[in-house]
Amino acid sequence: MFLTFTLQTSGMKKKPVPAKENPAPSNPAGNRLMAAIAAAVVAFLVYVPSLKNGFVNWDDDATIVNNPLLAQISGQNLRAIFDLQQGSAGLGNYNPLTIFSFYLEKWVSGSLNPGLLHFDNALLHALTVFFVVRVLMALGLGQGGAFVGGLLFGIHPMRVESVAWATERKDVLFAVFFFAALWYYIRWIKSEPRSSRLYMVAVALALLSCFAKVQAVALPLSMLAVDYWLKRPFNFKNIVLEKAPFWMFSVIFGAINVYTLGLQGATDNSMTHFGLGQRLVIGAWSFCVYLYKLVFPWPMLPFYTYPTKLEGWMYAGPLVFVALGAWVWWLHKTGRRAWVFAFLFFFFNVMFLLQVQTAGQGYLADRFTYVAYFGFFALVAWLFDRDAENATSAGRWKTGLAILGVLYAVVTYKQIGVWKNSDTLWSHVIQYEGEKSGLPHWYRGQYYRSQGQYDKALADYQQALSKEPQNAELLNSRGKTYFDMAVSGKYPKERFSDLMKKSLDDYNASMQYAASVRPVTKAAMLINRGAALGTVGQLEQALQDFNQGLQLDPTNKMGYMNLGAVYQKMRQPEKAAEAYREYLKLDPGNARIQKELNKVLSPKS
Numbered sequence: 001m002f003l004t005f006t007l008q009t010s011g012m013k014k015k016p017v018p019a020k021e022n023p024a025p026s027n028p029a030g031n032r033l034m035a036a037i038a039a040a041v042v043a044f045l046v047y048v049p050s051l052k053n054g055f056v057n058w059d060d061d062a063t064i065v066n067n068p069l070l071a072q073i074s075g076q077n078l079r080a081i082f083d084l085q086q087g088s089a090g091l092g093n094y095n096p097l098t099i100f101s102f103y104l105e106k107w108v109s110g111s112l113n114p115g116l117l118h119f120d121n122a123l124l125h126a127l128t129v130f131f132v133v134r135v136l137m138a139l140g141l142g143q144g145g146a147f148v149g150g151l152l153f154g155i156h157p158m159r160v161e162s163v164a165w166a167t168e169r170k171d172v173l174f175a176v177f178f179f180a181a182l183w184y185y186i187r188w189i190k191s192e193p194r195s196s197r198l199y200m201v202a203v204a205l206a207l208l209s210c211f212a213k214v215q216a217v218a219l220p221l222s223m224l225a226v227d228y229w230l231k232r233p234f235n236f237k238n239i240v241l242e243k244a245p246f247w248m249f250s251v252i253f254g255a256i257n258v259y260t261l262g263l264q265g266a267t268d269n270s271m272t273h274f275g276l277g278q279r280l281v282i283g284a285w286s287f288c289v290y291l292y293k294l295v296f297p298w299p300m301l302p303f304y305t306y307p308t309k310l311e312g313w314m315y316a317g318p319l320v321f322v323a324l325g326a327w328v329w330w331l332h333k334t335g336r337r338a339w340v341f342a343f344l345f346f347f348f349n350v351m352f353l354l355q356v357q358t359a360g361q362g363y364l365a366d367r368f369t370y371v372a373y374f375g376f377f378a379l380v381a382w383l384f385d386r387d388a389e390n391a392t393s394a395g396r397w398k399t400g401l402a403i404l405g406v407l408y409a410v411v412t413y414k415q416i417g418v419w420k421n422s423d424t425l426w427s428h429v430i431q432y433e434g435e436k437s438g439l440p441h442w443y444r445g446q447y448y449r450s451q452g453q454y455d456k457a458l459a460d461y462q463q464a465l466s467k468e469p470q471n472a473e474l475l476n477s478r479g480k481t482y483f484d485m486a487v488s489g490k491y492p493k494e495r496f497s498d499l500m501k502k503s504l505d506d507y508n509a510s511m512q513y514a515a516s517v518r519p520v521t522k523a524a525m526l527i528n529r530g531a532a533l534g535t536v537g538q539l540e541q542a543l544q545d546f547n548q549g550l551q552l553d554p555t556n557k558m559g560y561m562n563l564g565a566v567y568q569k570m571r572q573p574e575k576a577a578e579a580y581r582e583y584l585k586l587d588p589g590n591a592r593i594q595k596e597l598n599k600v601l602s603p604k605s
Contacts, residue, residue: 031143032137032143032146035133035137035143035144035146035147035150036129036130036131036133036134036137036146036147036150037130038147039129039130039132039133039147039150039151039154040126040127040129040130040133040150040154041126042151042154042155043125043126043129043150043151043153043154043155044122044123044125044126046154046155046409046412046413047121047122047125047126047163047164047412047416048122049413049416049417050118050121050122050163050164050416050419051115051118051119051122052115052420053114053118053164053166053416053419053420053421054114054420054421055114055166056165056166056419056421056422056425057422057443057446057447057450058165058167058302058303058422058425058443059091059167060165060166060167062091063091063099063102063166063167064102064112064117064166064167065112067099067102068555068557068586068587069081069086069087069099069103070099070102070103070106070112071586071587071589072587072588072589073103073106073107074588077103078100078103081096081099081100081103082096082100084256084259084260085260085263087099088260088261088263089520089555092260092261092262092263093170093213093214093257093260093261094214094253094256094257094260095170095174095211095212095213095214096211097173097208097211097212098169098170098173098174098212098213101120101169101173102117102169105117105120114166117166117169118164118166120169121163121164121166121168121169121172122163124169124172124173124175124176125154125159125162125163125172126154127176128153128172128175128176128179129150129151129153129154130150131176131179131180131182131183132149132150132153132154132179132374132377133146133147133149133150134179134183135179135182135183135186135374136149136150136378136381138183138186138187138190139186139226139229139230139378140230141378141381141382141385142385142388144384144385144388145381145382145384145385145388146381148380148381148384148401149377149378149380149381149384150377150381151405152377152380152404152405152408153373153374153377155405155408155409155412156297156373156377156408156412157297157300157408157411157412157415158293158294158297158300158366158369158370158373159370159412160300160366160412160415160416160418160419161300161302161365161366161367161419162175162366162367162370164415164416164418164419165302165367165419168367170212170213171213171215171367171370172370173212173213174209174210174212174213174215174216175209175370175371176209177205177206177208177209177212177216178205178206178209178216178219178222178371179371179374180205181202181203181205181206181209181219182202182219182222182223182226184198184199184201184202184205185199185202185223185226186226186230188202189230189232203245203246206219206245206246206249207249210249210250210252210253211253214253214254214256214257215349215352215353215371216249216250216253217249217250217253217254217352218250218348218349218351218352218371219246219249219250220243220246220247220250221348221349222345222348222349223243223246224239224243224344224348225341225344225345225348225375228337228340228341228344229337229338229341229378231337273308274310276356278310279355279356279357280318280356281310281314281315281317281318282307282310282314282317282354282355282356282363283317283354283355283356284317284318284320284321284354285314285316285317286317286354286355286363286364287317287321287347287350287354288316288317288320288321289364290346290350290364290368290369290372291324291346293366293369294369294373294376297366297411299432300366300415300418301366301428301429301432301433302418302419302425302428302429303362303429303433303437303439303440304362304363304364304365304433305362305433305436305437305439306362306363307363324343328340328343328344331343338378338379338382338383339379341375341378341379342375342376342378342379343375344375345372345374345375345378346372346373346375346376349371349372349374349375350368350369350372353365353368384397384401421447422443422444422446422447423444423447423448426440426441426443426444426447427444430444434463437467437468438463438464438465438466438467438468438471438474439464441460441461441463441464442460442461442464442471442474442477444460445457445458445459445460445461445464445477445478445481446477448460449477449480449481449484452488452490454481454484454485454488454490457481458478458481461474461477461478461481465478470513471513472510472511472512472513472514472516472517472525473510473517473521473525475506475507475509475510475513476506476507476510476524476525476528478506479502479503479504479505479506479507479510479528479529479532480503480528482499482500482502482503482506483499483500483503483528483531483532483535485499486499486500486503486535487535500532500535500536503532504529504532504533504536507525507528507529507532508529510525510529511525511526511529519552519553520552520553520556522549522552523549523550523551523552523553523556523559524549524553524556524558525549526545526546526548526549526552527545527546527549527550527556527558527559527562529545530542530543530544530545530546530549530559530562530566531558531562533545534562534565534566534569539566539569539570542562542566543563543566546559546562546563546566547563550563555586557583557586557587560579560580560582560583560586561579561580561583561593563576563579564576564577564579564580564583564593564596564597564600565596567579568596568600573600573601576596576600577597577600577601580593580596580597580600581597584597
């Protein structure tokens with residue numbers, strides 16, 4: 001990369017000698033292994049506080065707590081996890097290996113215990129750090145530099161969302177296989193003769209990574225960045241032929257996830273009302289934000305509101321992006337290979353996540369940098385190794401890294417606390433995004449409702465509705481709160497009618513704005529209204545809502561339970577039994593429903 005020249009007293013010129021850009025480690029294999037283990041252990045210890053966290057109502061409910069695929073340990077559910085439509089139902093992501101890992105945890109422990117899930121997330125993060133260090137050493141870095149790079153990867157505050165959020169198991173799981181595949185790929189490149197075993201292991205790991213999260217489609221591009229670092233020639237053989245299985249996985253899994261996200265309506269660009277040009281501006285701006293947060297990770301939020309309009313300063317994003325591209329080209333032309341690698345690896349692993357094609361409700365996500373930042377940590381590791389032989393420079397490095405490490409650990413510890421529960425999570429978001437969107441107040445209101453804190457829930461819903469008065473799901477949530485208040489027994493009987501009227505008013509209003517909601521969501525809204533109608537004795541209307549809801553979503557357990565209850569009230573035991581049987585197909589272990597089924601089948605009924 002850099003050329004060094006020595007002046008000769010004789011006046012004779014020496015040829016430039018390439019600097020040791022990727023110095024080979026001189027430490028025994030055992031020491032290198034211990035460096036990787038040490039970095040992994042530190043990373044795990046930093047995340048020990050997350051083991052006390054619970055689940056949050058930001059995807060944990062749909063992915064884990066209420067996921068019908070995890071309701072029962074059965075062969076049917078196991079097969080459904082890997083089925084394209086059933087496995088991606090709910091949020092639209094096809095990550096069956098991640099759901100399977102939750103399935104295994106329930107099978108082993110008997111329940112979906114948040115402490116166990118968080119422990120495994122921290123463990124997988126530590127294992128990812130282990131392979132990060134091994135990859136850095138395979139790239140030619142010494143023990144010290146590889147340890148520094150791995151440690152920064154492990155404790156950087158922007159890791160928190162991927163590790164402390166139970167749902168983001170897919171990040172740490174796909175990353176383990178991603179970096180393990182990269183490690184085996186580098187070993188395969190360097191093996192003489194080429195080892196088919198190493199290659200096949202890399203292929204198998206790549207496949208597992210894709211099954212854990214679609215972001216793994218960037219693996220072959222990351223391999224090209226590694227080729228650049230190792231100065232391999234870019235020809236058809238190296239780019240296409242040797243990486244053919246990896247390219248194939250990327251195309252197949254990329255297409256699968258576009259299809260499954262489309263099924264759930266999660267790729268509809270109309271929700272942002274932005275054209276392609278504006279979305280490109282947002283993508284370039286997001287790219288710049290991620291670079292800024294590499295150095296200064298603040299603020300870190302679970303949710304960043306999509307802007308309703310583009311601010312003038314966001315148009316600087318494309319200019320900065322183009323300027324960075326020109327600078328990286330200059331770095332390449334001047335031989336600064338480690339710097340180019342850092343930007344290439346980052347770009348390859350974040351390019352599909354810049355929301356040019358909308359996927360979700362936010363335009364930024366801290367978790368998107370989990371793998372992408374590796375390139376910059378590799379650059380820091382290289383710089384550390386470069387200066388390691390100079391006592392003064394090495395001392396400065398160690399002092400600076402020690403201070404940075406302490407700062408990162410403190411910020412990471414505080415950010416882990418944000419994910420303690422839904423209250424801490426959304427209260428944190430409200431500090432920064434509360435005036436921009438109704439969603440943080442809405443989700444905190446849902447948490448308060450689940451805790452029986454109805455007055456707090458209603459206050460949050462009111463705040464949310466002041467920003468989104470025609471949000472069908474939000475109106476449905478407030479209607480459910482009034483319903484829960486009415487049947488809770490906490491309020492005077494004379495308030496029952498008033499609360500039920502407010503509940504039905506909100507449910508009816510929500511259906512007026514339900515044209516654009518997903519079928520599975522509309523089904524839940526209809527079943528909620530049906531429950532309220534049945535409670536006030538309007539049984540025929542309740543049946544209509546239940547049947548319509550179950551047509552839209554035949555997997556809604558509450559629909560079958562409520563349908564059975566209404567048929568019992570109507571003294572139609574055969575139809576009640578049929579509804580309860582449909583429920584038990586989805587949740588065979590529910591003793592309460594089995595008891596109701598036995599009751600309607602008994603002669604006395």
